[in-house]
Amino acid sequence: MAPAAAAPASVAASQEPHDLPHTEPQPLWCLDERNVATRRGKIVRKVRERYLRDDLSCSLPLCSLCVVESDTSAATHVLGTTKAVLSETPRSGVYLLPSMETVLKQMDVLEFSTKQHKPKATDGAPEDAAVQGEVFADVVVLETVWEFVKRQDLGVYNRLRALLMNADRRFVVFANEHHRASFVQKTRTLPVGYADDEADQQEVESEQERNRRAVATAWAWYAAHLKELERRDVRVLFLANDAEDLANAERHGVKDGVTIAEFLRPVATQFPELQDLLAASAAEEKELTAEGVSSSAGRGKKSQLYPAHLPTAELLAGIKNKRLFQGTIRCNRDHWLECHVLIHGAGGVKLPVLLQGREHINRAIDGDLVAIQLLPKSQWKKPSDSFAANGTAATEEADQDKEEEEAQQPEPVGVAEPTVSLEQAALVQSDAAQHVKPAGRVVGIIQRNWRKFCGSLEPPRDGASLSASGSCLVVPVDRKVPKIKIQTRQQETLMDKRLLVAIDSWPADSKFPLGHYVRTLGVIGDKETE
Ligand SMILES: [Zn+2]
The missing domain is CATH 2.40.50.690 (OB fold (Dihydrolipoamide Acetyltransferase, E2P))
Known part of the structure; x- marks a missing residue:
């Protein structure tokens, strides 16, 4: 079951304390206890030793505050490879720090290389407004995010690894869970149900809450770090999956964040494909806010078409x-x-x-x-x-x-x-x-056993014009699969093409599952394509 790819990192992690040279500062040692529910419903307590350190670098080039020499060993215990370095001058002066949900759900967008796809000519816009290089580069991947993705989806995890290995993209890992300044411990470790009264239960912080707090704390550490370095030309921007994700981060103290849909709006005309790759929750928000309706209000109005699923x-x-x-x-x-x-x-x-x-x-x-x-x-x-x-x-x-x-x-x-x-x-x-x-x-x-599905856009009925909102249905080739609703700005171009689409969610108020465009496979009927 264990993926071969994960082996080097965990081996390195377990050996790490013994590899420390004697000259290094004494690490702060702490116990990390977690209660994990198994698939059969049993609760198992996992105890892990954790060594907190002061010498893990921020990955900024030539940082005068971080001890860079010993950082190579720190990078290897998370990644199993030498560490990339962020650019001195990131695009728009922004280093990106994506949330757990953003990396898990928006991998299609994150890995899209704008350098390899020519931007669409923008009418009237000055030429220097065009994006040079990558839209998603200089990205800080927190250890919390990395571990979360690894637990949730090995496919996405492997794609994240590939991005971290790609020097062109400058995705770097920050070992926030091993850094003394950014490590956060769960406020209480009693499992839910073990507490003896209700007041006690409310004190228990869930794994998810602790992780969110860890991410927010690491963001705050970066913001403070840049301030200390007197770098007023750059900032660390928190990248949320949607409005709810952003609100959760702000609750834990993130002050400079945007949703991924907002972040992409300025480059929408240059890279329409990038918009299409957005996973459904974010894409839906894009559509609803464009109509001047907040996403929660829009949701509330819709009636439930399906019975709710039981927890x-x-x-x-x-x-x-x-x-x-x-x-x-x-x-x-x-x-x-x-x-x-x-x-x-x-x-x-x-x-x-x-x-x-x-x-x-x-x-x-x-x-x-x-x-x-x-x-x-x-x-x-x-x-x-x-x-x-x-x-x-x-x-x-x-x-x-x-x-x-x-x-x-x-x-x-x-x-x-x-x-x-x-x-x-x-x-x-x-x-x-x-x-x-x-x-x-x-x-x-x-x-769920959702895979990527091959299909084509459903043509508008009886000569009706294309939907202005960009919302349309994909008819999968596999007839065992229902039609999938996607958002696209490339309707005309895609109409005669074979597409690959992914399903993101299927809310009870949506007749069809919501998904997003992944890529074009070719023209329908082409021998190569089919
Ligand atoms: Zn630093």
Whole structure:
């Protein structure tokens, strides 16, 4: 399971205290305790020793305050490689410090090289306004951010590593978790639920809160460091994923931050592709604020089109007492509105449960690990009821009509149906023998299996003009996958192209999953492309 790429860093980290030469200052030693919930719901206490140091450098060139000579060893214990150095004169005098969410969710934007893509000619704008070199360069990646991404998504983590190795981009790691001035400890380490009264529980700082505070503290350290160096020509800009992310950072003391959408606005005309790469939450904010509506107000107005997903703890408890079942959802090869989940029936026999229609599939996508609830037996299906048996073309049309209907009059979400009991669940097997298929509905997602999807833009219907907001649907080649809503400023150019898109989220008030453009694969129908 452990990725080979992570090995050098962890090996270096464990050896680090022994490698210290005797001339170095005595490191401050501290215990780092964490309570970690395992996937099976057990709580395990992890204790780690941590050595805090004063000699980790800020990566600014020729910094007179940091001890640079010993910094090579410090860099290797985080990165396993020698350290890049920030530019003396970053673009617009700004060093970027992205948040955990920004790096996790906006990797497509961060790794986009504006140097390798010619900027669009800007009409009337003076030529020196054009970006020379990279939009995303001179970026400080905090150890907190690095570790967070490593835990969340190994794919993104490896792309971050590649950026850190790329000398052209000047992404540097700051070992803030090992730096005495920027290390923050959790205010209390009692796990939630262990505290004896409510007042006590409120004092417990979550892992997420501690991490946010660590990031904000490191930002403040950089800001103070630049002040101490009397560098008034440069500043450290906190780069948030969205307004909520920024508000959280400001709560912990970040005073100079922007959302990534705001940050990209000045270069929007030069690099329309960069805008398209924004992950959906940020892109949506861009659209809503452009219309003069704040993102939270815009959200509140929309009605919920899907039942809410249950929280993970509730799902796991439900699966444990057999009220719910878990399994991987598999969609019909010809139509994503009909799916199956294999569940463990009595005696370890695997039984297929049928899920039909938007509401019952409830935003699950082929391959996701889901928790389902069986529907009352009156709603179980004979195989002849299935969409596949009725012919997919007719179903597609019916669905299309239904889609239009829904668009005008969104159906309110009903109250959850009575749960099928354990006894009834045990009957599943015998009923299956009588050719009645148990039916169910998705109540929560345990793990997403979102990949990148290949598809094409849906042409406007009946000669309608292109959407002015830049919002459009991508029809995936894989018919097991629903259409994906993206934002693009390149609609005309992309109309006849094969695209690669990524899904970012699927909120309950959005009919389609929200995603973003990743890249163009070629012209539709081209032998090379297909
Ligand atoms: Zn320094």
